[in-house]
Amino acid sequence: MLELACVLSLARPGALDFMEQYARYVATGDFQSVHPFFDDILSVTGGIPIFQEQLMKMIVKVGFTLDEAETVRRIVGKKKVSEMPAWQQKIREKVAANNLDPAIADVLWKVAEDSANYSFNASHAVSYATLSALTTYLKFNYPKEFFLSLLKSSKHEPNPHEEIESISQELSFFGIRLLPPDLSKSKSDFEIEGDNIRFGLNAIKGVSDKVLSHLLEFRDRKSTRLNSSHTD
DSSP states (O other), rough: HHHHHHHHHHHHHHHHHHHHHHHHHHHHHOOOOOOGGGEEEEEGTTTTTOHHHHHHHHHHHHTOOOHHHHHHHHHHTTTGGSTTTTHHHHHHHHHHHOOOHHHHHHHHHHHHHHTTTTBOHHHHHHHHHHHHHHHHHHHHHSSHHHHHHHHGGGGSSSSSSHHHHHHHHHHHGTTTTTOOOOOOOOOOSSSSTTEEOOOGGGSSOOOHHHHHHHHHHHHHHHHHHHHHHHHO
């Protein structure tokens, strides 16, 4: 799960520069230290600064308070890039005041500057990774139910019909067809029909809820009369 969280976070501008480094770490297991001073903080990600929380810990370790670290995190989280340059001198002064290796200031500033373009926080990354893992499992183990849910939720998208078209193109990879709307078979919403999915009447462009309600009511009445006649 951590690796997936890291991959999701590496798609953010602040961490994108470390994409190849992280891929190399996953492939080889080789720890890539930016500076020994920060190895303990970056150990979980192979020595690569990826998450906002890691930046905060690095800032605290050179001598800043938690409040100051949170200020930097907010700059990163809110993408307030213009506020970050003021921290370059603060970092240099703090490192010098604590008699630390000057290279530590350079490393920390580079991480902070990159992160200002927006790096991700670990709590969100793990949440999204969990959701990604679950939806991937459902997609490949219960594809009909998975795509049915997507199609049913398409009505909430800005352009539902484009969303339906996009989903229908992916269905072919799973051997599922999106059956056309049928006045005698279609339900109000999308429904599983055998190995395929039947188009829902409420997803037809230009059909109002009122018209659909009358149509389904008429069909149900007709079906009831036919069943009654067969019984008699």
